[in-house]
Amino acid sequence: MTAITIDLNGVRIADDVEPRQSLADFLRERCGLTATHLGCEHGACGACTVVVDGKATRSCLSLAVMSDGRVVLTLEGLRNDQIMDILRRQFHECHALQCGFCTPGMLIMARDILQRHQSPDANTVRHELSGQICRCTGYANIVKAVVAAGKDLAAAQAHALAGALAEAEALIQAEVQARVDDQVRAQEDAPPKPGTE
Amino acid sequence: MKPASFDYVRPKTVAEASVALGRKGVNTAAIAGGQSLIPMLNLRVAFADLLVDLSRLDDLKVVTRSPDSIWIGALTTHAAIEDGKVPDLFNGLLKRVAGQISYRAVRNHGTIGGSVALADPAADWPCCLIALGATVRVVGRNGVRVQPVSEFVRGQYETTLSAGDIVMGFDVPTPSVPTRWGFSKVARKSGAFAQSIAIATALGRSGRVNVVLGAAGPKPRALRTVAEELEGGKSGDELRPAIEADLAQVAPGADDYQKRMHTATVLRAIRDMRTQ
Amino acid sequence: MADHPPADGWIGASLLRKEDARHLLGHGMFVADIRMPGLQDIAFVRSQMAHANVRQIVKPPEAAASVFTLADLGPIAILEAGPELAAHRHSPYPPLADGRVRYAGQTIAACMAPTRAEAEDLADRVTAELEELPAVVDCVAAMLPDSPRLFEHWPDNAFITGNVTEGDPPALQAAPVRLRRKFRMNRQATVSLECRGVLAYWDHRNDELTVHLSTQGGHVMRIAIAQSLGLPEHKVRVIAPDVGGGFGGKNRIMPEDIAVCAIAMKVGHPVRWIEDRREHLIASVHARDHTYDLTISADRDGTLLGVEGDVYIDAGAYSLWPTGSFMEASMASRNLTGPYRIRHLKLNTFTVATNKAPMGPYRGVARPGACFAIERLVDEVARELGREPFDLRRQNIVTAAELPYRTAAGMRLDTGDYVQALDTARDMIDLPAIRKRQEVGESDGRAIGVGFAFYTEQSGHGTVEWVKRKSRVVPGYESANARMLPDGSVIIHVGVQNHGQGHETTLSQIAAHELSIDPSRIAIKYGDTATAPFGFGTFASRSIVFSGGAVARASRMLIDKLKRIGAHLMQTDPANVRIEGGEVHGPSGSVGFAEIAYAANVRQEHLPAGMDPLLDVTATYEPTETGGVFAYGTHAAVVAVDPDTGTLEILDYVVTEDCGTMINPLIVDGQVQGGIAQGIGTALYEEIPYDEIGQPLATTFGDYMVPCAPEIPTVRMAHIVTPAQATEYGVKGLGEGGAIAPPAVLANAVADAFRKIGASFNETPLTPRRVSEAVARARRARDDAA
Secondary structure, three states: OEEEEEEEOOEEEEEEEOOOOEHHHHHHHHOOOOOOOOOOOOOOOOOOEEEEOOEEEEHHHOEOHHHOOOEEEOHHHHOOOHHHHHHHHHHHHOOOOOOOOOHHHHHHHHHHHHHHOOOOOHHHHHHHOOOOOOOOOOOHHHHHHHHHHHHHHHHHHHHHHHHHHHHHHHHHHHHHHHHHHHHHHHHHHOOOOOOOO | OOOOOOEEEOOOOHHHHHHHHOOOOOOEEEEOOOOOHHHHHHOOOOOOOEEEEOOOOHHHOOEEEEOOEEEEEOOOEHHHHHOOOOOOOOOOHHHHHHHOOOOHHHHOOOEHHHHHHHOOOOOHHHHHHHHOOOEEEEEEOOEEEEEEHHHHEEEOOEEOOOOOOEEEEEEEEOOOOOEEEEEEEEEOOOOOOEEEEEEEEEEOOOOOEEEEEEOOOOOOEEOHHHHHHHHOOOOHHHHHHHHHHHHHHHOOOOOHHHHHHHHHHHHHHHHHHHOO | OOOOOOOOOOOOOOOOOOOHHHHHOOOOOEHHHOOOOOOEEEEEEEOOOOOEEEEEEEOOHHHHHHEEOHHHHOOOOOOOOOOOOOOOOOOOOOOOOOOEEOOOOOEEEEEEEOOHHHHHHHHHHOEEEEEEOOOOOOOOHHHOOOOOOOOOOOOOOEEEEEEEEEOOHHHHHHOOEEEEEEEEEEEEEOOOOOOOEEEEEEEOOOOEEEEEEOOOOHHHHHHHHHHHHOOOHHHEEEEOOEOOOOOOOOOOOOHHHHHHHHHHHHOOOOEEEEOOHHHHHHHOOEEEEEEEEEEEEEOOOOOEEEEEEEEEEEOOOOOOOOOOOHHHHHHHHHOOOOOEOOOEEEEEEEEEOOOOOOEOOOOOOOHHHHHHHHHHHHHHHHHHHOOOHHHHHHHHEOOHHHOOEEOOOOOEEOOOOHHHHHHHHHHHHOHHHHHHHHHHOOOOOOEEEEEEEEEEEEEOOOHHHHHHOOOOOOOOOEEEEEEEOOOOOEEEEEOOOOOOOOHHHHHHHHHHHHHOOOHHHEEEEOOEOOOOOOOOOOOOOOHHHHHHHHHHHHHHHHHHHHHHHHHHHOOOOHHHOEEEOOEEEEOOEEEEHHHHHHHHHOOHHHOOOOOOOOOEEEEEEOOOOOOOEEEEEEEEEEEEEOOOOOOEEEEEEEEEEEOEOOOOHHHHHHHHHHHHHHHHHHHHHOOOOEOOOOOEOOOOOOOOOOOOHHHOOOOEEEEOOOOOOOOHHHEOOOOOHHHHOHHHHHHHHHHHHOHHHOOOOOEEOOOHHHHHHHHHHHHHHHHHHO
């Protein structure tokens, strides 16, 4: 057994593991996090994809011992993630899942794509989804959902930026106004200058 | 589909790693990204008593540029190269090759050193590094040695690595004039192992030409006759006899279909190189 | 994807799925996700040889109690599988080997340990001494007199042989056009992304064996488990949790299921077996594997006359309970006329045992092979006559005026407009534009081809049809139990299983339509024999027809009682009330369902005198036309092919289809697109070859190619809606249709690209090697002729 410490979904986990245990089995069997699915255990289907140190990672091709000291995120830990929120909504609206088994890995990979590509087009999404097997949907609606989510995200970011600018401008204006007010007040408070009357 | 038991160490230095890997009487295996080794362990087609984790050796992560070459540390991932984190002085060839290896989540962890050390005949990096005339630096119990990648890879899953040897990285000579290149690959589907890979490179408009074919024989090999004919000004279908002659050397077991396929990838790589 | 007009009411509404939320949050619950105290894992020792006598099984002495052979499982009844026909030969298939193994991957022993890794360690320490026997790997050669036998007591290797003779086949000898072609659709796996899995334990409180099983139909599996173990059925509970795809592959009882249940009876803790991908590829249900040697006859004017020849089904080593794979041959032969006016048939069928994994159903069952054969033959006749293949199809296809039409093989094609489906597909793909493009040629050296294929999809077939097929289980009805709870919300238990089809959504739409309440007030429950009424499960494109009908009937029974109680509460006659918006309306006022349901369940003093309390009804349903209703469609595709590498790109793919009334068009489109993706897998990628000694050569996804997003185009769809006459709302089943036509349409498209040199593409998958070699053969033949 080897001692490891992992930052898992924001929680520090310390445990002893057999070196041969995959990160996937550690998550599922030791930590009870079963959103991460095993579809092939040789890196070809993508159902087990999680995030390790910010990178999309096959948890079946990763040993728990090798994840020692890393930051690991699974779908369970992305409940309040902005991109995942958008993706979940688009997957639902576009009917991008049927049996749901590939869905967690698909969502993790989709989030990774949106973090690397600003508003990707369908071809980019198709290429980037290579290696994620979905046996039910025929992919069309998954591609559609990720493209739509990319647009939503860009819009949300633009909106956030616009909001920030508006806020900044409001602050500046408030400050300007405050200065004007100060000056006015100063003038009002100031004793009349000699000779002005 | 779970691996048989093994022990695990994560050495802090290359020297420690070399000692661990060289332990007598122990079946050791180096693991870097693990993207090829772990599937084989999971399937119980590969076994190890001791896994030596190289993945945190900073000495193997160095990427530097010198006036006439670029040094790519063995632990550089395919994704890092795809994302342009390695200066690509070859007109985008490295990015192109990296970007279509397997799948992104695999590229995030798979390393260039691991790929070359495994020496899968269908792998992309041995083919590419041979085409670029790269050398590999290996450190081991007998010190450091530098070897052309074309000699380091000896055959199918066979290299000059011996117990305790560790691939440090690759020195890739940088051209004085812009490289033109063509890259062509046939695979059954996206990300699948290649059935044929051809890389053609040329220095400038009239410079030295290299054409390397992978997945055709036990190791990627340069097509010398083709290169000479190209340098001699031939093109397109005029090259077919030369390709046939070279295939007889580098892929002696190829059947008619494989010959057609390899010929097609070679011609396409050359065409793409010429149109750059 | 097609756009759908806003629906009027719940029938036809693209309601977003109720199933999505749990999966999107990672809260799906599949068999492997179930956690139980004391749970142990099973790994199986499997045969390394295709055919062998098992001389001895040596257990490691220190762990002998954790290794189970057949003798250790206790008395197990081996169920006879296949049709109830005397001519069908019994192939006893024990859960663990009984002295003989007949395919590489067959279970020999089961090893139990706290983790799967340790169970595999133990399996590695078990020695199975095998004495190799000659393997039977070619299903045609298997029928030669000198072939080795799988079962000594059989006179040859056929599970069953048959023939179909219709019309006047001898007259075909004089036909002006006679073309003989051989076709192969190779063996593949079903590849649900969730592999199979079973978790079992003895539940002491309920005094029953509880079995969590990844299955398409728990009730039918319970019959097999109870019979195999000698338990009364009320002592067996089968729970299907979330099921990660089935496609047919989870609709048979498998040896691992029985072995795990038997072990659970012997040990005092839960045990499970979670199939891994290698096991799935070598030892789960295999599919397709048809060989055709056919002659088509036609007149000079292109009129198709008849089909003669042999159909071989390589069925693997055993029949799987309940029905085996005998339907492959009968369905293939009965579909070989396609939708055409072909009146003469003479087919010999052979369902052959070989040393390969047993064959089971897979989306489309037999029809992808039959469609491939007949649609390729149509194109071959067109080429022979110098005709546009599309025109030849249109000339021979059954017209709307001829429907209902009984085909030569006896199938009653019911409603629709086949010509319209053809024409729409032609217009969508723009055939003239492609012909023009072909004249110009491609600058990159690739060849462009366009292909068409037409399919029909029998669905919702009932008792008479299954009895005719001598089916051991007759899935001629479905059931629904509807309960209105005191607050007026509704729970409906159904006997079908949802593994991606969206039943929780579509069936609630049907109930919402009937009950005039919102689907959010209705829960559809399934997958537990303890709570669901008996039903057969989900397969054969049957759920919307059967279960949809049962839900409609149960809802109407509720309505009937709601009306009677509502009328009573309003002191009026039931004839004077109507239902609207979740209320019973009378001549002067209304009363809500909640009030009625509260009375019916909790305050029975408000009920009419003599009325039984509760709003709890169970309905069964079978359509009025028991031969089934036929969905149909036309697929058309444009491909670009590199003749040297043999690689192929799908440039365009269109489908026009008619599945009658659509309950939820969003889900219909999803089924069509998903079916086509699997069909493209069959057509281009997926194959499990065996070598000459019976070793499977595709045992991982490194060798077995499952298409990913770059390989599958977004299909352009058009819907024709011709309601069925025999079903509720006019629905037809549509789950399988997408998977039927792609091999035919893509092979026709590739053949079209090389029609000038006469290359034939008659074997799937159309791998780059097969494509390039077919082109090379044709070029050589042309050069030789010149």
